[in-house]
Amino acid sequence: MSDVALPDPAEGEIRVRIEACGLNFADLLMVKGSYQDTPELPFTLGMEVAGVVESCGPGADRFAPGTRVAVYGGRGGLAEAGNFDASRAVALPDDMDAVDAAAFQIAYGTSHVALDHRARLKEGETLLVLGASGGVGLTAVEIGAQMGATVIACARGPEKLEIAKVAGAHHLIDAGTADIRAEVKALGGADVVYDPVGGEQFEAAFRACNPEARILTIGFASGDVPRIKANHLLVKNISVIGLYWGGYLSFRPEVVTESLTTLLDWYEAGRIKPHVSHVLPLDRAAEGLELLRTRQATGKVVIRIAD
Structure with a gap:
């Protein structure tokens, strides 16, 4: 860690005193x-933060100093303070603490936009x-259940599967021991697949799809980007749908805004609650990233910057 002078907020920016920063698999990819x-x-790692607005640059008076906000800045979160584009900030409900807020935007936003806007x-x-106990996977279980789907959660080991069950999963498949394709087919097949894993699990899920299924490619935590046989898509009328949540901010930001409004309403109503397996201080941020890399974390890892 080092001390770096922070300039005044530029036009359209707010300065945020950061209280907590959520870690994401994308931070590992940035490294x-x-x-x-x-x-x-x-650059400084840390894609999403929660904190308090300290000052505003020209044209960024949407949030008064003292307002509690969550911000998807894309970087700069592992710091005591930062300047962020005000358009990427949302005001927090009074009953949402900084840890929940720092764990909220990317994981819930990705799953809600994927399941609601993209896969319908x-x-x-x-x-x-797939990857149902991870940062985005666990929110997909929770949101899918909230949307009235029958949710099959696939994760490695009974402890991770139990966490998915608590989040709302109706059926559990151990990715370390089970034949994913056979077990999904025995349950009637999949209409929608949420895949942040890729690799062999994608192949198994693909083969367990029902006609007109939709497969959401969220990421490739396995390190293996699958090759899709287009003729198989044709035979079963399957759609493969890409989802990069952050990309919407550049061409259709209202999709993100409307989704987050819905999700914060759900949070206030007690319908969703972030699962944070580890909260660590700033000087242990590298340990937090290692928890993600070795898949020891469930849900989110959050770095607490200040109380």
Whole structure:
């Protein structure tokens, strides 16, 4: 860690005193330089934060100083303070603490936009969630259940599967021991697949799809980007749908805004609640990233910057 002078907020920016920062798998990709939005060096990791507005730049008076906000800045979160685009900030409900807020936007936003806006998940359909105990996977279980789907959660080991069950999963498949394709087929097949894993699990899920199924490609935590046989898509009328949540901010920001409004309403109503397996201080941020890399975390890892 080092001390760096922070300039005054530029036009359209707010300065936020950061209280907590949520870690994401994308932070690991940025370290390797393989993320689609990796900034030029030097930069500070930390894509999403929660904190308090300290000051506003010209044209950024939407949030008064003292307002509690969550911000998807894309970087700069592992710090005591930062300047962020005000358009990427949302005011927090009074009963939402900084840890929940720092764990909220990317994971819930990704799953809600994927399932609602992209896949058009319908009540009564069967949703298969791969990586169901991870940061985005667990929110997909929770949101899918809220939307009235029958949710099949796929994760490694009984402890992780139990967490998915608590989040609303109706059926559990151990990815470490089970034949995913056979078990999903025995449950009637999948209408929607939520896949942040890729690799062999994608192949198994693909083969367990019902006609007119939709497969959401969220990421490739396995490190293996699957090759899709287009003729198989044709035979079963399957759609493969890409989802990069952050991309909507550049061409259809209202999709993100409307989704977050819905999700914050659900939070206030007690319908969803972030699962945070680890809360660590700033000087242990590297340990937090290692928890993600080795898949020891469930749900989210949050770095507490200040109380």
